[in-house]
Amino acid sequence: MRAIEVRGLRKGYGDFIALNGIDLDVDEGEVFALLGPNGAGKTTLIRILAEGLSYDSGEIRVFGEPLSKKTARLIGYAPQESLAYDDLTVRENLEFYANLYDVPGKRVDELIERFKLPAKKKAKELSGGFKKRLNLAVALLYDPKILVLDEPSTGLDVPSKRELWELIKEFREEGKTVLLATHYMEEAEALADRVAIMNEGKVIAVGTPEELKGLAGNESVIHVEGILRGTEAILREFRAIERENVLRVSVEDARKALPKVVEALVEGGSEIRSIRIEEPTLEDVFLKLTGRGLE
Amino acid sequence: MKARAVKGIVVKDLRETRRDRMAVFWIFVFPLMWVTLLGAIWGGSSPPVVVHVGAVYFNESAPFTASTLIGIMENVSVDGQKVFRITRYPDESAGLEAVKAGRIDVLLVFPRGFGKNVSSGLQGKVYAYFDRSDPQKYQIASGVVKGFFSEFEREMAYRKLNITLGYVEAYFPKNLSANFSPSMVRAYLVGMMDPIDLKEEAVTGERPSPIKFYVTSFIGIQFLFATMLTVSNLLFEEIEKGTLRRIAASPATAWDFLVGKMLSTFIVITASILIGVVYSKAVFKETVFPGPTGWLIIALSAVFSMSLGLAIAMGTRSMKATNALVNLISMPLLFLAAIVIPESILPRWARPIADYFPLGTALKDLRLLEIYHRPPSEVFPDVAWIAINSLLMLLIAVLLYNWAIKRLQ
Ligand SMILES: Nc1ncnc2c1ncn2[C@@H]1O[C@H](COP(=O)(O)OP(=O)(O)O)[C@@H](O)[C@H]1O
Numbered sequence: 001m002r003a004i005e006v007r008g009l010r011k012g013y014g015d016f017i018a019l020n021g022i023d024l025d026v027d028e029g030e031v032f033a034l035l036g037p038n039g040a041g042k043t044t045l046i047r048i049l050a051e052g053l054s055y056d057s058g059e060i061r062v063f064g065e066p067l068s069k070k071t072a073r074l075i076g077y078a079p080q081e082s083l084a085y086d087d088l089t090v091r092e093n094l095e096f097y098a099n100l101y102d103v104p105g106k107r108v109d110e111l112i113e114r115f116k117l118p119a120k121k122k123a124k125e126l127s128g129g130f131k132k133r134l135n136l137a138v139a140l141l142y143d144p145k146i147l148v149l150d151e152p153s154t155g156l157d158v159p160s161k162r163e164l165w166e167l168i169k170e171f172r173e174e175g176k177t178v179l180l181a182t183h184y185m186e187e188a189e190a191l192a193d194r195v196a197i198m199n200e201g202k203v204i205a206v207g208t209p210e211e212l213k214g215l216a217g218n219e220s221v222i223h224v225e226g227i228l229r230g231t232e233a234i235l236r237e238f239r240a241i242e243r244e245n246v247l248r249v250s251v252e253d254a255r256k257a258l259p260k261v262v263e264a265l266v267e268g269g270s271e272i273r274s275i276r277i278e279e280p281t282l283e284d285v286f287l288k289l290t291g292r293g294l295e
Numbered sequence: 296m297k298a299r300a301v302k303g304i305v306v307k308d309l310r311e312t313r314r315d316r317m318a319v320f321w322i323f324v325f326p327l328m329w330v331t332l333l334g335a336i337w338g339g340s341s342p343p344v345v346v347h348v349g350a351v352y353f354n355e356s357a358p359f360t361a362s363t364l365i366g367i368m369e370n371v372s373v374d375g376q377k378v379f380r381i382t383r384y385p386d387e388s389a390g391l392e393a394v395k396a397g398r399i400d401v402l403l404v405f406p407r408g409f410g411k412n413v414s415s416g417l418q419g420k421v422y423a424y425f426d427r428s429d430p431q432k433y434q435i436a437s438g439v440v441k442g443f444f445s446e447f448e449r450e451m452a453y454r455k456l457n458i459t460l461g462y463v464e465a466y467f468p469k470n471l472s473a474n475f476s477p478s479m480v481r482a483y484l485v486g487m488m489d490p491i492d493l494k495e496e497a498v499t500g501e502r503p504s505p506i507k508f509y510v511t512s513f514i515g516i517q518f519l520f521a522t523m524l525t526v527s528n529l530l531f532e533e534i535e536k537g538t539l540r541r542i543a544a545s546p547a548t549a550w551d552f553l554v555g556k557m558l559s560t561f562i563v564i565t566a567s568i569l570i571g572v573v574y575s576k577a578v579f580k581e582t583v584f585p586g587p588t589g590w591l592i593i594a595l596s597a598v599f600s601m602s603l604g605l606a607i608a609m610g611t612r613s614m615k616a617t618n619a620l621v622n623l624i625s626m627p628l629l630f631l632a633a634i635v636i637p638e639s640i641l642p643r644w645a646r647p648i649a650d651y652f653p654l655g656t657a658l659k660d661l662r663l664l665e666i667y668h669r670p671p672s673e674v675f676p677d678v679a680w681i682a683i684n685s686l687l688m689l690l691i692a693v694l695l696y697n698w699a700i701k702r703l704q
């Protein structure tokens with residue numbers, strides 16, 4: 001069964017078009033990732049689904065029914081920013097939302113235990129990881145069938161990120177449908193059964209991570225790390241992404257391109273620490289599709 | 296309405312308020328500040344009247360002189376308080392200088408021969424120069440001084456009358472009819488001299504105590520304006536945190552949310568009102584503790600002002616604009632709706648504001664009930680008027696809330 005169906009969804013903020021005709025199908029029980037750079041429209045899409053944000057046109061169905069206050073109960077939403085009131089303890093925060101959603105008080109205890117939350121700590125004393133977990137607990141209060149997570153691990157350190165990913169995998173094992181928005185290629189690859197790549201208010205590709213990587217054809221990627229200078233020439237000649245100390249160059253034939261890349265970097269005065277040839281990632285696919293990187 | 300959602304909002308707000316040091320500080324400090332200020336400036340019993348009198352007279356050797364009169368004046372006291380403070384001046388010009396400099400309220404000049412004339416039963420002349428720069432002070436000074444002189448004249452007249460009657464009795468023909476007796480002559484002469492015998496009776500009734508008045512002013516400030524600011528700030532906290540969107544997306548309705556916010560505000564402000572009421576009792580020994588009708592009026596008009604505050608907040612959707620607007624509306628109203636001043640000193644054009652603007656009506660009624668102890672039935676029509684206005688304003692707030700929520704995105 002389709003958990004979420006979106007057809008021709010459009011939404012503008014004034015003159016600015018944030019969603020420009022989105023079509024999307026999320027199957028029940030899968031983890032579905034919206035992958036796209038900041039500003040792609042992921043949060044806007046999610047808020048229409050989970051917060052009742054108004055939209056201009058299009059059709060949305062949740063388990064076959066049109067989106068409404070009734071279907072809202074099927075969707076639990078953990079926004080990117082914290083939902084917690086700083087001066088309230090974890091338990092008091094959960095109690096507040098339990099009252100709001102008319103959920104029995106014992107559900108609060110269950111969630112505190114499940115997410116190993118420090119019940120008596122004030123929200124403002126929580127680490128980033130615990131804040132995210134508290135958000136997840138709020139989203140799960142009324143045991144919704146669909147979980148919608150906006151940038152679930154943004155801002156977390158690596159161990160907290162891994163723990164959170166484990167939690168999300170557990171949700172899937174319980175049979176929940178998860179829709180998550182992220183601009184981390186790794187997050188989408190690690191968690192998602194299927195990924196929709198979004199850019200400038202449109203879905204430009206949908207598929208499993210493997211299928212999407214196939215879009216890169218038989219390309220491979222030259223991955224260079226080090227203190228890099230003289231990358232301008234490479235960025236001009238090849239399809240490449242540069243980030244702090246990392247350069248990824250997508251090429252048809254790595255053996256032919258490698259010498260050119262290295263030569264350009266050395267001439268520029270770079271200190272190369274490592275070079276390897278890799279399979280393309282989702283980010284390289286994004287680059288191929290849009291001509292720009294994800295971050 | 297979902298009682299549990301409302302309760303959730305109230306409990307959450309109260310917990311947050313209790314842990315917010317600034318909020319707690321203001322809940323305590325506002326009442327202490329207002330009650331102290333209002334009480335100290337306008338409250339308490341008014342100080343006894345003292346008239347500063349300058350005197351210029353000449354030394355004479357007659358049995359009764361200006362000096363004797365001034366001596367009597369110096370000793371006049373009311374409730375154990377001396378009324379006149381006398382300063383003697385060597386001549387008229389020195390005395391007039393003192394009047395002009397505001398050192399004395401009145402200068403009395405007794406011309407040469409005053410004592411001799413009065414002692415021999417003739418008329419004595421006195422010149423009084425009043426400082427008229429301050430009309431109120433002039434009224435008090437001239438009233439007191441003229442009062443003293445007319446009392447003094449009456450006293451002299453009775454003495455003369457008694458002397459005269461002594462002669463009348465001694466030479467009164469004994470064979471006149473019983474209808475015409477010395478006592479009749481006496482009564483007739485008293486009537487001529489003093490045609491009206493005004494009996495002054497002190498009645499201690501309901502004294503509209505200034506402290507009680509200003510305690511009601513304080514209650515007015517708190518439930519009319521503190522609620523307006525508090526409720527809109529509670530709203531902006533939710534907007535800024537992003538939690539309002541969440542609440543709006545939850546099953547809680549606009550009514551649940553607004554009722555919850557109003558209850559939280561009302562509880563906080565009531566705590567603050569109680570602190571002020573008790574504090575006034577402790578410091579000024581007087582206070583007002585509203586009865587059930589009083590609280591009904593307070594609650595209804597608090598709904599009015601909170602709805603107004605929310606309407607402004609929703610309409611502007613800006614905390615700065617809201618605070619500015621609330622102040623802009625409330626500052627003049629504190630006066631024009633007779634909240635911190637008595638209605639009697641309002642200019643005529645402002646009276647309708649005090650009478651019909653629901654918050655003005657509320658304060659007027661609160662005072663009728665709690666200061667003048669009028670029966671509640673007397674204010675019921677007003678209560679209905681306040682209730683209608685409050686409901687209307689609440690409706691506007693709910694409509695604006697639903698309108699604003701869509702634009703918050
Ligand atoms: N409330 C808003 N008013 C105006 N523009 C907005 C608003 N929210 C988002 N946008 C714009 O819409 C675009 C999509 O934003 P968003 O959905 O947050 O993207 P993402 O979550 O993919 O980063 C961005 O360009 C953003 O600036």
Ligand SMILES: [Mg+2]
Nearest residue numbers: 042043080150
């Ligand atoms: Mg986003």
